[in-house]
Amino acid sequence: MASVNPFRDINVTASASQYTFRSPSSPNAPALVIDRPSGDMRLVESPKAEGKRVTSIAGIMGMIRLRLDKYIIIITKALLVGRIRGHSVYKVQAVEFLPLQDRHLHDPDEDTYLSLLRTHLRTGPMYLSYSFDLTNSFQRQSTANTSLPLWQRADERFFWNRHVQSDLIDMRSSNPAVDPYILPVFFGYLNVSTVTIKSTSLTFVLITRKSRHRAGTRYFTRGVDEAGNVANYNETEQIVILGDTSGSQSVQVLSYVQTRGSVPVYWAEVNNIKYTPKIHLKSLELAKNSARKHFDEQIRLYGDNYMVNLVNQKGREERVKAGYENMVKMLPMGDSKLVDRLHYIYFDFHHECGGMKWHRVQLLIDKLGDGLHEQHYFHSVEGGVTNTVRNRQKSVVRTNCMDCLDRTNVVQSVLARWTLNRQMIDLGVLQKGENTAGFENFEVMFRNAWADNADVVSRAYSGTGALKTDFTRTGVRTKAGALADLSNSITRYIRNNFADGPRQDAYDLFLGVYLPSTSSNISSSLLFVDRRPILIQSIPYILYAAMFLVFAAFVLPRPTGSGLISIRIFALFWLAVGLWAASFIWNHGMLYVNWPKLNVPGFAADGYNEALGKAKKDKIVGKWVERGSFSSGAGGGRERGSSISGGNIRLIHLEEGKKRIE
Template sequence: MPTAAAPIISSVQKLVLYETRARYFLVGSNNAETKYRVLKIDRTEPKDLVIIDDRHVYTQQEVRELLGRLDLGNRTKMGQKGSSGLFRAVSAFGVVGFVRFLEGYYIVLITKRRKMADIGGHAIYKVEDTNMIYIPNDSVRVTHPDEARYLRIFQNVDLSSNFYFSFNSVLSYSYDLSHSLQYNLTVLRMPLEMLKSEMTQNRQESFDIFEDEGLITQGGSGVFGICSEPYMKYVWNGELLDIIKSTVHRDWLLYIIHGFCGQSKLLIYGRPVYVTLIARRSSKFAGTRFLKRGANCEGDVANEVETEQILCDASVMSFTAGSYSSYVQVRGSVPLYWSQDISTMMPKPPITLDQADPFAHVAALHFDQMFQRFGSPIIILNLVKEREKRKHERILSEELVAAVTYLNQFLPPEHTIVYIPWDMAKYTKSKLCNVLDRLNVIAESVVKKTGFFVNRPDSYCSILRPDEKWNELGGCVIPTGRLQTGILRTNCVDCLDRTNTAQFMVGKCALAYQLYSLGLIDKPNLQFDTDAVRLFEELYEDHGDTLSLQYGGSQLVHRVKTYRKIAPWTQHSKDIMQTLSRYYSNAFSDADRQDSINLFLGVFHPTEGKPHLWELPTDFYLHHKNTMRLLPTRRSYTYWWTPEVIKHLPLPYDEVICAVNLKKLIVKKFHKYEEEIDIHNEFFRPYELSSFDDTFCLAMTSSARDFMPKTVGIDPSPFTVRKPDETGKSVLGNKSNREEAVLQRKTAASAPPPPSEEAVSSSSEDDSGTDREEEGSVSQRSTPVKMTDAGDSAKVTENVVQPMKELYGINLSDGLSEEDFSIYSRFVQLGQSQHKQDKNSQQPCSRCSDGVIKLTPISAFSQDNIYEVQPPRVDRKSTEIFQAHIQASQGIMQPLGKEDSSMYREYIRNRYL
């Protein structure tokens, strides 16, 4: 009987596109190249997409024979080797999707990727480069004059800029990026009875060759494999894959998210702890700063981003045996019908309420979605200005207060929406108020209400000597740990600068509780100017810069140092440049970017006989679809929530075990050695030759290497408060210098490995180096990965010859004191007395030997030294194993056990059958 559950790993992780005049053949395989699938794409249809998936799993030999037959069958003359009928077009790592404008379809392939994070052995990749290939043959192509313009608009969405995926996220995946860690681990810990019933409903999908042989039931080594549907709100290529979703096997579907992903290593006395930050940008009502404000008619708000911080002990890789913790918070525009007119070319266009909503209908839809995904309580931290000479931001505050007050009167008292208004800009101008101290108080109250997720029960020391704040912590306590119930929703006007600082302070408070829950600190409190907080602050600044570039067109203007009032004078000039860059982007390039987003997400579909995208005066009707049709039946203005959702609060309805959620799961039964669930094989890849220089865990940002001071006598704890002149930044140099040194080192050390002779691609020409995977390389500001030589190179450049006192703590030119010399002499005598003297050597005089102390060991260890070692005793079992090994070399074999037979049969099946 199966006794465990594991995420399913996709069998399509490498792709090769082969081309003939009539068809494209997309060959996909797993990393070990033991299982293959083939997709056939017709090229004779000018406007329709015809795809054939036989859903057969091929071996390497079968694929070789298939490609050989295709090559022979498509040559112009039988037996003529000079004109091959099948040639290799491109290598890739995944299919982004298929898109059509006014002519035929294009296929978009990921040709280059970079590893950005590692969560429980599951790699998260960033899209580095893509290739867009036109499918129909030139002989059947029907040209259109506007096709090239649509193609340029579509390609304005830079897929190499902060798009992420995991093999394979979503329907067939190793880690689902569209869901939180809490959801992913909750699914894996479902009761076995639920998994059995769900597997029975999908019996056709769960067929396993070993079931007929009885190996699973007899050996009891079966494992449930689980995969779930994606949360489509955070998937950006869903529209591009809709056309093939019902046609091809789910392993071909690779969903990507847009936002940010960064990971750093916190080294606590040699114990590695990974801090990961993931931001998921919503694909609903997406757009640029001034062109997308407020909410649409379905309750989706502009600039909605879900930020999750994950803490894991990297000493143990498994999700079931390891220690993992996470905390989630959200940012998003004020859920009202409002906008700003940018035609006046003002730095701050006036805020306009476009539509009266006295019953807060759009806010009700928005908060109902949040109840379903996050549970209760929902806490709103509103940072917009409240006191202004001329009403500007205050308009939003007044309307939001009215909407929340109206909605709360119908909710149960224990699940009402918590509203926290705080004029952050006003407190920043005050000399008597510390902004971050006030934010820290708010953060403490928020985390105590929502709690956080951790997959292990409270440690014995926290139960025996609990901290006062730990007893007041909210959330849901379960036998296997804690669940976060509820969410913090932070907003200002743009949801950029002020919001990012507030989220950092809440994340810093939650990080302290996460470290305390894993037994890494004795109190749930973290101080500024420690290595841990500086590492975490850099992650959040990279996170804020990336989201600001995506929505506002520039990096952050006000950072954490700005609100701490410790930013250098040069920062003011940088802030001015960022402000000008943001203004220029909003005024001149936002309209083109908005058109590209609308086309990429499928909000606008080009159609013959209808206005083109660039001819539309506004995209309002594209995002508010109810304005162009009859109004749908609205839900009650008093019972504005979904009944099933409110029934299970404070737990999020998406994580409740019920019939609706079970239908979103696909459960299969595997042998425990199957590659689809073997995360050890997926992570370590024993079939590949690797180098420590390219190992991701050694290349990522480390608190010990990049933040800890390099002087002697410094406390190595990352939780020790450092003085500004003690920080590792002063030794390593600034960030740009370190990144430049990293890039130079990577360029010199990242020579691609030689291609395998056993690979299927050996029958054709190799692709260029741009198709190869780069897992240890370094990106720009959004990538926290740095190689180990960066800090050393900067240090040597600054000071080639350093004083001996600074390096070793002593000055060797000074003579030893009498006390030190006496201690050293005693040490030498003790060492001489413990070693056997040579027979030919001169015997020491009795006067010298009388002063030597004879030490008698009291332990059970042997008295080994550099001259002789006593042979260890070998137990009986080890002796039998060695004898069996000797006999095997002589042809005398021992009988195999059942488990060894099962493992060998599995190896033969994967390798040759």
């Protein structure tokens, strides 16, 4: 019978005709053989010693087909980060790609695909365990069928490498012995700490699992999709285990789960290099079915949903707040089961906590009222061969702000603290009136764990660490923290406008939202080449040159007489050129955003077309924009930005990715 757990150790042997994977600690298990260059897979009981051993690996991340070849992604290094109930958990440290073909010539698109994937796997925090299901909360695990292989028990939402494991999973239908080679990995945050409160030793675990559905970056992935998946959806579980480190025969596990996710309507913030992009909100009627699917699943998984909305009620965010509230009113109409299961709570975070009075977030607990008390938490007692579930968490708090990052992080940490105090009092570790904040060693660990969690979730979505973490780490809002937030905000602006396109492409490529092998429309072109008109591409360089020349005019030795006048005229000329170039870029910002190249949002293609149309009407350079168009590739030789039927200006590489493969 095949093992239900993945192999902890695998040796890889490579030859010109195949790769062979086998576990030295399980010599009786069949080896996995992958033929080259076909990619055909089979299990072999006694494979011939062929080729040379490449390395000993921590597991197979999966296999992915790109434009020209198929690659096996292997985990070459995994770092032990702790143990949960005796099960070791690891963080992925390094991966490698094993090609099925020996490619002597480089293809630019293939190289870009590989670069995107390597960056994603290097920077995305991913965790695994060979014997413990990290994708499921303790409450879900309590009802799981433990006779199933680990990967079949995994929550498909958080099985991050599910797409790249699809070849092995498909093989499983005919040969269950492949199960130990299928290793589920989750993307997010994991902290395991052993601390003491009073004389009670406990293990504190904080896990945040990022959903692989509708994953992406801050401005390119917002709202809900047709399947009911929302952007930046994360499940956070705070776990306390008592008796695990003392060798006690009775071990108590307490778990509390929260979720976060984008406002479930069709909305977007369209990048145009302005600091505050314009908000687009589509008809709520169009999004009604999608929002219903979202909450139907949330109720099925978690019970009642307490929807805490932190979006501002004034200014640019007000439209999103109103859209959410109107959607909540629309949902129960014609669906009685939602009436009593959805509980909407609005909390004006910036108004209530303005002036650095962030302790006032405690007012939200009063707003939640009895719902927070009745929600309870999961509590099980494990002893010997029996496990007893004493309590189950009956509902969940679903928190959101605009990005589901900074304000959401603060609120989630406060709710987690409130529940932790309740748990410790219920167990008799603390007396009524006591607070875990009174124990310095525990307090430092707790605050840093939640602040680190905030940073990880924020980097995955916005590209920078979270804002407001000074409050999470220290309990007070500080001026130094406000300055750090200013620095992070500036960095976010730069990355979200000029660096997030490749990050979104990497998400879509790894998760299978974009499939290079089925995209026939790029077969004869280079997908990642910049095909904007040459003049459009050159204007930032004109700006840089003008700034340099003006600077040079001021710092170089100055002549006297007529020479000084010439230098001043020279400086004024290039100052005027620089100001014009900066104005052009600012007024046609959508032409300079680094858009995704693989699956481009419809608003990006439409906005680019509109901006290019305006550029062609520019009084100074408009007549040269069309003449300077770059002719190549994807459009069958048609100039990028040239007129297509009906006079519409189309950006071909944006149009190619406009349809998402879900």
